[in-house]
Amino acid sequence: MSSKFKPFTVPSARMMPVIILADVSGSMQKQDKIGILNRSIASMLLEFTCDSYAIAEIHVAVITFGKGGAVLHLPLTPAVKVQWEDMKAEGTTPMAAAFKFVHQMIEDRNIIPTRSYYPNIILVSDGHPTDDKGKGSKNWEEPLQNLLNADRASKAVRFAMGIGNDVDEDVLRTFIANQNTAIPLFQADETNIQKFFRWVTFSIATRSRSADPSQNPYAYDPDDIEF
Amino acid sequence: MTETLSTLDNLVWFGASVTGSQHQKDKRPNEDAWMGDRHKLGTFIVVSDGLGSKPNARQGAKTACIAVKQALRHWLAISSKDTNHDVSSKLLLRLIHVLWSLNILPNAETDSAATCLFATVSASGKLAIAQLGDGLAVLREPDGSLHSITSERSGFSNQTTGLGIAQSTKDWQILTRPSLEKGSAIFLATDGIADDLQRDRLSDFIAMLLRDFGTLPPRQRWQALSHELREFPVPNHLDDKTLAILWRRS
Numbered sequence: 001m002s003s004k005f006k007p008f009t010v011p012s013a014r015m016m017p018v019i020i021l022a023d024v025s026g027s028m029q030k031q032d033k034i035g036i037l038n039r040s041i042a043s044m045l046l047e048f049t050c051d052s053y054a055i056a057e058i059h060v061a062v063i064t065f066g067k068g069g070a071v072l073h074l075p076l077t078p079a080v081k082v083q084w085e086d087m088k089a090e091g092t093t094p095m096a097a098a099f100k101f102v103h104q105m106i107e108d109r110n111i112i113p114t115r116s117y118y119p120n121i122i123l124v125s126d127g128h129p130t131d132d133k134g135k136g137s138k139n140w141e142e143p144l145q146n147l148l149n150a151d152r153a154s155k156a157v158r159f160a161m162g163i164g165n166d167v168d169e170d171v172l173r174t175f176i177a178n179q180n181t182a183i184p185l186f187q188a189d190e191t192n193i194q195k196f197f198r199w200v201t202f203s204i205a206t207r208s209r210s211a212d213p214s215q216n217p218y219a220y221d222p223d224d225i226e227f
Numbered sequence: 228m229t230e231t232l233s234t235l236d237n238l239v240w241f242g243a244s245v246t247g248s249q250h251q252k253d254k255r256p257n258e259d260a261w262m263g264d265r266h267k268l269g270t271f272i273v274v275s276d277g278l279g280s281k282p283n284a285r286q287g288a289k290t291a292c293i294a295v296k297q298a299l300r301h302w303l304a305i306s307s308k309d310t311n312h313d314v315s316s317k318l319l320l321r322l323i324h325v326l327w328s329l330n331i332l333p334n335a336e337t338d339s340a341a342t343c344l345f346a347t348v349s350a351s352g353k354l355a356i357a358q359l360g361d362g363l364a365v366l367r368e369p370d371g372s373l374h375s376i377t378s379e380r381s382g383f384s385n386q387t388t389g390l391g392i393a394q395s396t397k398d399w400q401i402l403t404r405p406s407l408e409k410g411s412a413i414f415l416a417t418d419g420i421a422d423d424l425q426r427d428r429l430s431d432f433i434a435m436l437l438r439d440f441g442t443l444p445p446r447q448r449w450q451a452l453s454h455e456l457r458e459f460p461v462p463n464h465l466d467d468k469t470l471a472i473l474w475r476r477s
Contacts, residue, residue, distance in 0.1 A: 004439060006460040008432035010423050013463040057463070115422040118383050152382055 010115070016056035017076060017112050017119035018048075018204060019105065019156075021098045024066035027127050028089035033163055033193065037124065038086040040197040047201045048079035056117050058204065061105065065098040067091025069132075072101070076111055095129035095171065099143035106153040119156045120204055123175050124196075126163035140171055148178070159203075161186040161196040237409065238270045238348060239441060242471030243452035247419055249465040258284040259417050259469040260341075262292035268303035271295065272471040273345035276362060276417040278389060279466075287331065287339030291390055294327035295345045303349050316355055316403055320396040327390045340391035346413040346473050354404040356413055360389035363421035366402065367433045369410030369477070376400040377421075387418070412437055412474040419466030423459070437474055 020041065028034040041062065048058045060082060062074040067090040074082065105111055106119055131137035147153050158179060160172040169185065176183050186196045240263035250257065258277035264270070275291035277284025302319040323343065331339045342360030358364040358376055366374040378400055388398050407413075414433045416424075424432060440448050456468045 003455060003458055003460040004435060005432075005455050008425055008428045008435070009459070009461050010425060011461070013461070014422070112383075114379075114383060116383055155383055 013057040015059050015112070015116040016204070017106075017116060018058055018060045018079075019076070019102055019119060019121050020060070020062045021095075021102060021121065021123045022062055022064045022073070022087060023093060023095070023125035023127065024064040024087050024089045024091070025093040025127055025130075026066070026090055027166070028066075028163075031189075033126060034087060034089035036193045038084075040194045042084045043194065044197045044201045045079050045082050045084055047205065062087070063098050063101050063105075065094050069094050070097035070101040076105070092130040092134035093125065093127045094132065095125065096131075096137075096140040096143045099140060099147050103143065103147040103150055103153050106156060107150060112152075119153075120200075121156045121158050122200055123158070123160040123172065124163070124193075125161075125167060125172065127166055128168040129171055141174075144171070144174060148175075157183070159183060159186070159196075159200050161188050161193070163188050163193060237476045238265070239474045239476055240265070240270060240272050240472065241440065241445065241448055241452070242272060242274070242415075242469065243449055243456055244274075244469035245453055245456040245467065247465050247467040250467060256285050257467045258288055259419070259467040260285075260288035260292050261415075261469045261471050262296060263471060263473070264296060266300070267350060268307055269299060269347050269349040270473065271299050271345060271347035272413070272415060272473045273343065274362065274415045274417055274469045274471050275344070276342045276360070276387075276389075276419070276467070276469070278340040278342070278387065278392075281338050281340050281391075283331075283334045283339040284341065286334060287341035287389075287391060290327055290330045290339065291323075291341045291343045293330055294323050294390075295343065297326050297330075298322040299345075299347055303347070306349060306353075307351065316357070316401055317396050319355070320357065320359075320399050320401070324390060324393075324396075331391070336391040338391075340389045342387060342389040342417065344415045344417075346415060348407050348473065348475070352406040354407045354413075355401065356403075357399055357401040359393055359399045361387040361418045361421070363414070363416045363418075363424070364400070365414045365429065365433070366404075367412045367414060367430055369408060371430045371434065373430050374402065376402045407475045409475055410477040412472055415471045417467065417469040419464070419468040420456075420459075420470055423461040423464065433472075436470075436472055441472065441474055441476075 058079045059076045060079050061076040064071050064073045128136050129140040131139050158176050160176045162172050172185050242261045244259050244261050246257040261274045263272045273292045273295040275288040277288035344358045344362050344364045346356040348354050356364050364376045
């Protein structure tokens with residue numbers, strides 16, 4: 001017997017957004033960090049696509065920051081439908097623009113409806129934030145505080161990875177601070193960028209299978225997870 | 228114009244509640260509850276959703292229904308005696324909080340938090356609809372227009388307040404009317420249903436419930452509604468699901 005409720009209900013599962021803020025400044029070309037990052041994201045997408053236990057429907061967006069400012073490389077799309085295109089590394093590190101971009105995206109209920117589960121934001125960077133002219137700057141502080149204090153964006157679960165020795169740990173630690181569950185800063189070199197994404201994938205997939213995917217995750221230690 | 232006692236004769240109430248797939252899988256009980264009842268002073272429906280992360284959620288929801296029933300009995304009795312004054316609906320809400328807090332003992336309130344949505348029509352015809360926490364509470368007029376008292380959610384799924392959390396009657400939404408027009412209906416639902424309904428089809432949905440379920444014999448209606456809720460057509464639906472209708476037939 002067909003459902004009498006079907007014409008009146010939403011035809012899709014509730015969404016769990018995953019938004020990646022990817023540093024694509026010129027320095028990401030060194031040691032092929034950008035290549036490894038591209039492969040890591042592609043692998044994460046494949047994991048999400050194959051997760052038959054997920055209750056929430058994982059949607060992924062990628063915002064890059066480099067040449068041209070913050071750019072929507074991949075609009076929020078169901079993971080199963082993403083045709084991944086590699087990012088290119090060029091330009092400076094306008095991280096402030098990326099914080100403004102993700103803030104606007106999360107606050108927009110047309111992009112992320114209220115029936116969605118809490119979003120995840122993943123910040124990846126190998127350098128220091130710069131201003132529009134490429135000079136080192138603290139101009140990220142205000143947009144980051146606005147993001148962390150925003151009505152909806154403040155509920156997001158936040159992960160961060162710093163790559164290499166020249167990374168600005170201050171901004172990354174501020175980004176992941178004050179969450180219900182403490183989430184550690186992942187410090188990587190070009191050899192373990194993929195490990196970070198496996199850890200994040202595991203954390204998100206675990207939450208997407210749980211009874212209440214809006215609950216904050218258990219803080220898995222990346223070193224405790226074997227792959 | 229004040230309605231007569233005959234208003235109650237045309238009132239129909241019904242509802243259903245089913246355990247969500249996640250609680251079935253975890254072998255946990257339904258943490259939603261609902262109740263509908265009628266006595267000489269009025270008719271009411273109530274739905275409640277025990278908050279999922281709380282250990283005593285099931286009892287919290289059941290106790291919410293009992294608290295509404297008890298509070299309405301006192302409130303409607305006073306209201307019917309003092310017809311010169313409109314007894315404040317805030318008093319009713321405060322009474323619900325007090326009775327819920329008493330009835331939930333010895334359990335901690337914070338372990339038993341539950342949403343609370345109810346509608347009542349007094350013997351004199353007065354209508355009150357109230358909501359604390361998420362879910363949906365809507366009045367459908369005979370012409371199909373809707374008056375929702377549910378404030379638009381600003382955050383994400385499963386962020387809510389309820390009995391055991393709210394500290395003030397300001398957290399409630401309430402609508403009162405001097406009467407419930409013939410052909411009008413009040414629809415209440417917990418978030419397991421409310422979040423997955425298309426808002427632009429809501430009036431048609433309520434009309435369908437009245438047409439296809441409202442006229443069935445009570446037991447058959449409950450079985451048919453429960454079947455629909457168990458077969459809820461939204462992919463990966465998890466939550467317990469509860470709805471209730473209070474309808475003044477034409």
